[in-house]
Structures are given as structure tokens and as C-alpha cells.
Amino acid sequence: MNNQDIMAKGQQYVMNTYGRFPIAPVKGQGTYLWDADGKQYLDFVGGIAVCALGHSPQILVEALNRQAHELWHTSNLYWIQPQVELAEKLVKTSGLDKVFFCNSGAEANEAAIKLARKHFYRRGIEKNEIIVFNNSFHGRTLTTVSATGQKKYQEGFKPLCPGFIHTDFNDLAAVKKTISEKTAAIMVEPIQGEGGINPADGQFLLDLRKLCDDNDILLIFDEVQVGMGRTGFLFAYQGYDMAPDIVSLAKGLGGGFPIGAMLANAKAASGFAPGDHASTFGGNFLATAVGNQVISVLSQPEFLQDVQKKGEYLTVALGKIEDSRIQRVRGKGLILGVDFDREVKELINICMAKGLLVLSAGPHILRLVPPLTVSMAEIDQALALLKEALAEWQD
Ligand SMILES: Cc1ncc(COP(=O)(O)O)c(C=O)c1O
Known part of the structure; x- marks a missing residue:
């Protein structure tokens, strides 16, 4: 089944309680997901702060x-x-x-x-x-x-x-x-x-x-x-x-x-x-x-220090993005929110089209909660995709 087939069946049979994005991920590895059409995503949602060790860790x-x-x-x-x-x-x-x-x-x-x-x-x-x-x-x-x-x-x-x-x-x-x-x-x-x-x-x-x-x-x-x-x-x-x-x-x-x-x-x-x-x-x-x-x-101290280090790096990098719609960056470790002066729904859709999954936390906050195992290179990749998405976002 492709994304469309899964979505159509879901709309018919699954109780209508979630506002879902129109993709159906079918495989995951580390910080990456692939949907039923074979498109790859860098996943900074992580099952909404669930997949702490990434997808399908050995x-x-x-x-x-x-x-x-x-x-x-x-x-x-x-x-x-x-x-x-x-x-x-x-x-x-x-x-x-x-x-x-x-x-x-x-x-x-x-x-x-x-x-x-x-x-x-x-x-x-x-x-x-x-x-x-x-x-x-x-x-x-x-x-x-x-x-x-x-x-x-x-x-x-x-x-x-x-x-x-x-x-x-x-x-x-x-x-x-x-x-x-x-x-x-x-x-x-x-x-x-x-x-x-x-x-x-x-x-x-x-x-x-x-x-x-x-x-x-x-x-x-x-x-x-x-x-x-x-x-x-x-x-x-x-x-x-x-x-x-x-x-x-x-x-x-x-x-x-x-x-x-x-x-x-x-x-x-x-x-x-x-x-x-x-x-x-x-x-x-x-x-x-x-x-x-x-x-x-x-619980390994080195693992936790690494989360702090990656969190600080991402916070600083997000703070340096020059976009007048950004009010501030908040959070700690790898639970971060970028506060915008407007709704971020469309920005999230643009990110998704570019292969980056992010979500909101209330209408104006872009939430980043990647797997804690995310690498520095993946953080850089996410930042690059986010900047591209911001450049395209005319709201
Ligand atoms: C702080 C907090 N408490 C409770 C819950 C509810 O958890 P669950 O959806 O697993 O019932 C959530 C879910 O997002 C949460 O963020």
C-alpha cells in the first residue's frame, strides 16, 4: 500500500480523533523514517519525544x-x-x-x-x-x-x-x-x-x-x-x-x-x-x-552529557537564525521550542515536504524533540532544511 491507500483506509476505519499529516511512515532507522511512497525524512519528532534511542535500535x-x-x-x-x-x-x-x-x-x-x-x-x-x-x-x-x-x-x-x-x-x-x-x-x-x-x-x-x-x-x-x-x-x-x-x-x-x-x-x-x-x-x-x-x-553520564552538549549546540544555532518572525528559542537539552509571531502549521508542512519532520506545541511554537541519539551531523542537516523551509515560508 502507498501513502494514499493507507490514508484512505484509515479515514474509513479508524476513529476520527487525530489531525494527521498525509504520510504513513513504514520503516525507521536511527533518526530517519521512510514513508510508504519511499520518501525519506529526518525525524525531529521522534514519536513525540518517545523514541529516545532512535528508530529500531539494535x-x-x-x-x-x-x-x-x-x-x-x-x-x-x-x-x-x-x-x-x-x-x-x-x-x-x-x-x-x-x-x-x-x-x-x-x-x-x-x-x-x-x-x-x-x-x-x-x-x-x-x-x-x-x-x-x-x-x-x-x-x-x-x-x-x-x-x-x-x-x-x-x-x-x-x-x-x-x-x-x-x-x-x-x-x-x-x-x-x-x-x-x-x-x-x-x-x-x-x-x-x-x-x-x-x-x-x-x-x-x-x-x-x-x-x-x-x-x-x-x-x-x-x-x-x-x-x-x-x-x-x-x-x-x-x-x-x-x-x-x-x-x-x-x-x-x-x-x-x-x-x-x-x-x-x-x-x-x-x-x-x-x-x-x-x-x-x-x-x-x-x-x-x-x-x-x-x-x-x-543513565550513563556520558550519554546525558552528550544530550546537554547537542541541546546547547542546537539552541545556539536556532538562536542565530536571522528571521524576524522568530521571537525566541526556549527549552532545555533536546526539548526545544522556537516561538514564532504567527502560526507555524504551514512551516511544518514545508519542512515535511523538504524531508524534515517537526511538530508544534501550541499554534506558534515549533517543537524539536529528536531522538536523544541524534548526531551533530543530523542536527546540522535539520538546521539547513529548516532554514530552507523558512526561506520558502511566505505567511
Ligand atoms: C506532560 C505530559 N503528561 C502526560 C501526557 C499524556 O501521556 P499519554 O499520551 O502517554 O497518555 C503527555 C503527553 O503528551 C505529556 O506531555
């Missing part, structure tokens, strides 16, 4: 094959060796104490929200409200869409899940005004991803930590998009001198195999007992066999 292909020949699934009625090993790696690298496995970012956040509420319930304290931020994104389940601070994701889904109080990002005074004796947790993205690659101030995160400590509130970091090496730190919070009580992960953790995780320190984790939360597929053999290999690579 190490993951082998891990998946090895595990596929042994055992796929037994359920969490029994102990699962690769799950236990991945939990150990996550605990040792995060400084947190316990891990719950699931299959996606929204599920990881659901688990975090449930844990925060149950933690106080078990202590006999009536706290169940979660403070969340305007412009945030936490997922598409009804609870995580309620936590999300963007109306467009909530429209038509009311009644929403109660108990989320929205306030302004990077505004400590606003947070202070919002907390009450009912506040169980504050949930924050260290960099708002879908909200436009909008980084939290380091001091704001440190202040939130203190505010939580002083008021017996749990601090939850949603690192679904920015965790797993994306910022040049394995966990984004490791770029600041602090740690949250709970952190949610997904995207990069499986390098493309669906997996999510919620990590918590011992204090927060004591909220859950057997029967409190579960997921049929959570942490199964295939997902965790892959996850073990992903984190073994991502």
Missing part, C-alpha cells in the same frame, strides 16, 4: 526478541523479573523508593493523583485537592484532562473530575493564595510540553518544594515528556537541587514500546496497599525487558 530489537521467545505476559498476580529489575534501576537512579508500572503517561498521572489522595486518606487527614497549572497538559483520561490547564482539551467532556485547582505557572504568590487545608498535592511539569515548551523557573520549583514541605503537601512532577534524559538529566528534577515526592514517566521510558511508571518516595508510597491500584498490562515482560535496556543507556 539493543531494543534484541531485548524485545529475546523476551518474546521466553514469556510475554502473566499479569501482576505473580512476580515479574524484568519488572523488578527495571524498578530497581529506576529507584537507584531517581533517589525515590517505589515504582508502579502502567502503560501511558495519562495512566502514570492517574496513579500519581490516586496515590496522593490515598496517602492522606490512610493518615486520616481530609486532603484531596490537587493544585495544577494553567497551560499544563497531563493527559486525555477524564481525570487527567480535568487536571490539564487548557480549556480546549476539556470542551464537551463536562462534568469534569472535581478536586483540581488551577493557578498560574511560575507564580509562587498565586500558588500560595490557592493552597488550603484541603490541598493534598501540587502537580507540575518542569517544562510545560504541550503548553508550548515553557520551562518552569528553577527557583519556582525550589519554592514549590519548600511550600510543600512547610504545609504537608505532596509535590508531583509530571515528567512524562521531559523525563528520561530529554533535558540532559535522567530526571528533569536532577537539573535542580531537589526531588519531588512523586514523579510520572512514560514516553522515553520504552523508547517506543508502550510503558508508563509512577515513582514515589517511601512517605508517599505508603499510601498504597494491595488492591488500591492496578493495571492488567502494567510492567509486563515485553515492556519492562525493553525499559531495562533503555534506562541502561540513558
